[in-house]
Amino acid sequence: MNSPFIVKPRVSCLFILTLALVVHCFPTFLFAQEPITLVPGKTIDRNLAAGETQKFLLKLDAKSFFFVIAEQKGVDIGLQLKSPGGRTLGQYDSPNGAWGPEYVSASVDSAGAYVLEVSPLAEKTSGRYSIVLKRVEPMATNAASRADQIMIPWTGEETPGASIGVV
Numbered sequence: 280m281n282s283p284f285i286v287k288p289r290v291s292c293l294f295i296l297t298l299a300l301v302v303h304c305f306p307t308f309l310f311a312q313e314p315i316t317l318v319p320g321k322t323i324d325r326n327l328a329a330g331e332t333q334k335f336l337l338k339l340d341a342k343s344f345f346f347v348i349a350e351q352k353g354v355d356i357g358l359q360l361k362s363p364g365g366r367t368l369g370q371y372d373s374p375n376g377a378w379g380p381e382y383v384s385a386s387v388d389s390a391g392a393y394v395l396e397v398s399p400l401a402e403k404t405s406g407r408y409s410i411v412l413k414r415v416e417p418m419a420t421n422a423a424s425r426a427d428q429i430m431i432p433w434t435g436e437e438t439p440g441a442s443i444g445v446v
Contacts, residue, residue, distance in 0.1 A: 314394055317347065317412040325397075327354055329405045332398045339415065341390040346414040346431045347383040351375070354399050354406025358383055363391030377406065382432035386418045 314334035315323060325333060337345060349358060358371040358381055371383045387393065399405060419425040427434075433441035 317395070317410070319412050319415055322409050322411040324407065324409045326407055327356065327397065327399055327405055329399060329403045331405075332396050335395045335397070335410060337393040337395060337412065337415075339387050339390060339393055340417075342386075342388060342418040343390075344386045344414075344416050344418045344428050345384065345412065346428075347395065347410065347412050348432075349381040349383070349397060349408055349410045351378055351381060352407040352409070353377050354404055354408060355401060356381060356397050356408055357400045359396045359398075360385060361394040361396065363389070363393060365394075368393075372400065377404075380432075384428070384431055386428070 312333060314336040316336045316338065317323070323335075327333060337347075339345060347358075349356060355377040356372075359367055360369045360371070360383060362368055368387075369383070369385060371381055373379070373381055375381075383395065395410075397408065397410065414431065416428075419428050430441060432438065
C-alpha cells in the first residue's frame with residue numbers, strides 16, 4: 280500500500296541536501312546590499328548588525344574634496360574609503376566609543392565611484408548610526424583653501440574649533 284506519509288530514502292536524502300545548501304547560501308542573498316549613493320545634505324539613518332558591512336557610494340569628479348559625518352548612536356563604527364578599483368585609501372575611527380561623530384574627509388585625483396564601507400569595530404556589537412555627505416567641492420588649489428578643507432571637521436557649531444599655523 281502506498282501511503283503519502285512514507286518517504287522514499289533516495290528522495291529524502293536529495294531533499295535534505297538541497298535544503299542544507301539553501302540554508303547555507305540564504306544569508307548571503309539576504310544580507311547582500313548594493314551600495315547606497317550618498318547625496319549632499321541627505322541624512323541616512325541605518326541599523327548595523329554585528330559583523331555586517333554597509334556600503335555607500337560617492338560619485339566624485341576628478342580633483343574633488345568631500346566631507347562625510349557618520350553619527351554613532353550606540354555602536355562604535357569604523358569606516359574605510361575605497362577607490363573605484365577597490366584599493367583602500369583610508370581608514371577612519373575616532374576614540375569616541377559608541378556615541379558621537381566619525382569624520383571622513385579626503386581629496387581624490389580621479390573621477391569615479393568611490394565606496395565608503397561602514398562596519399562595527401567590535402565583532403559582536405550592533406546599533407544605529409546616521410551618515411550624511413556634508414560637502415563636495417573642487418579640491419583646493421592654494422595653501423589657505425587647502426587648510427580650510429582640512430579643518431572642516433572642527434569648524435562646525437557643535438565642535439570646539441581648532442587653529443592651524445603655517446610656517
